[in-house]
Amino acid sequence: MTASSAILLAIVLAPLLGALLIVAVALRAPRAAQSISVISCLVSLAGALLAVEACENGGTLGYAYGGWIAPFGIAARVDGIGAVLVALIAGVATLTLIFAERSLQSELPRDRSGFYAMALLLVAALQGMATTADLFNLYVFLEISSLAAYALIGVGGGPASLASFRYLIIGTVGASFYLLGVAYIFALTGSLNGPDIALALGGLPDSTALLVGLAFLAVGLGLKMAVFPLHGWLPDAYSYAPSTASALIGGLMTKVSALALLRVLYVVFAPGKHELLPPVTDLLGFLGAIGIVVGSLMAVAQRDFKRMLAYSSIAHLGFIAVGISLGNASGISGAVFHMVAHGVAKATLFLIAGGVVYRLGALGVDGLAGLHRIMPISTFALVVAALSMIGIPPTAGFFSKWYLMLGCLEAGRGDLFAVIVGSTVLSAWYFLRLFETIFFTQPDDVRSREELPGSMLAPIAIGSAATILLGIANQYPLETLIAKAPVLSRLVEVASR
């Protein structure tokens, strides 16, 4: 087994083996299940870091499953962008699963082991989605991750089942549209492997079917990614799910679907048929901009902390959509780095929400008054993560917005630039209002200082520290990994033709 195959297999299979192990031996032992979960995510993280090192400066890792080379077999391919995302998935999963035990004890006392196994399946499927180069294989992993997400959300109390069913219907429609798109592309080119399709497309005449196939792929992935107006499932799903599930799903799932959309647009279609892209990317940019505005405005109006975070997620996915639609290296780099920045910060915020539920039991924004006296360290982490969401230096959120704005200017899109700047003001509004409630409002009952237990506090602290560290050290992911990925260097060629 070569090194690259070992790395890729470790990234994808470690969480899966962990899930099997939990179901086999630890269904009645939640503590053991948690240990197995954290260990398998750490193995995946180790593989991801090795992949990151291997993909510096334009390197790629490839593996042909079963030894059959593409396009006759299924191939995995990781470049700088994929490596960054794989590391994000494994890192956020590790932190969330360390946090999970205490949080689940308060929100989901029974079946904790089953929850861990399901979470590991989600992680394995997301890793698979991020590393595959085959369109149909992407569909299979997309559905595994979706099923895991529906279950993780549905086990929450009360309206969670309804929210999860709504998500199931809309999500499955999205996956079906994606499959329909694959059907059209397959009918026109005869292949399922991304790079091979790119080759085949070069020789085809433009046809309506090709554009419609691309449109179906984009709409399907857009539904999974909660691009406006296909975001209806998100607020309920994120608010009613157990906090651990919200952190995992809200931090990761939509980002990986966005990565898939990025690949479809720029690895599969751009090389051979880049004249087909403008209708799709223009619409994507337009809808992304609307999503930014609508998401931010709705977030301002929320009284429930998790619901506010959910609408904020819609806004930030708008940023990623705008970045993808710009089609230049800065825009896409900004979008990918924003996937990382938002993933880490939003997951941390949902973990903090879980901590608040654990200690205080309720999540109205008003209930957060005086939080800094009860949980000082967690509140500090909240402030840091919120600053990243607003986009204040030196957090990671600032640098991703910087690159996005740069991309807008390079592409001559002053309107998108204005939307990004305007949304920064809106984010500042709802987060600063949150700070005002926390720091300057008197709580109804005075509670003594009761910080979160260590297993919950450590992931929150690490998450917020990562937000700052990623910002300060942004040269490494942005310059050496993302910007040098072959996808982007090819874009520069295409644009200069």
Added chain:
Amino acid sequence: MIELIAGRFEYWMTGALILVGLYGLLNKRNLVKQFIGLNIMQTAIILLFISMSMREGGTVPILVKGSQAPIMSPLPHVLMLTAIVVMVATAGVALALLIRIYRRFGTLEEDELLERSN
């Protein structure tokens, strides 16, 4: 015109089925009926793939020694075996969620659910 129909009959049929499924999804207030619409749509897409595999005079995709008969394409069948399993798995989870919703709210009509969950 004949060209459009003769060579592309299956495209129209599966397209019509997709529209039937979407109609059910968009217009029905009962969650089970919405789910059935979804199922019809997924089945239509699977039929689309399968219809692409047939060729004129083609037979079952099993290689028989000595026979030179053209065989139909095996790849769509393979993909759809997986897709059918995914469809069934999604159906299972959907129905489990519906049971859970019914236990909690006592109804599966969307308007009543909206009232009872607020």
Added chain:
Amino acid sequence: MTPRSALVLAVFGAVLLAASATLPRLHSADAPIRTRVQPYYIEHAVEDTATPNVVSAILADYRSFDTFGETTVVFAAGLACFLLLGRRQRAGGS
């Protein structure tokens, strides 16, 4: 039927119509599906996998990773139903 859904269905129908008119003709022997990747499977199935059944050869050999994903889907769905439905208490009567 609400006007909004009628609009969505009409748009969708038009899109499907336009696309179906330009997709390759069905049943033809030289459609891209049959010429790009599949001749390899048909020619080499027996020597690579010792199976005359090409569908099984692809399912279990060439694209076995998809089959692996398929079994994982079933596992995920079973675990999901277990989590969502819980264990019924075995009480007398229903």
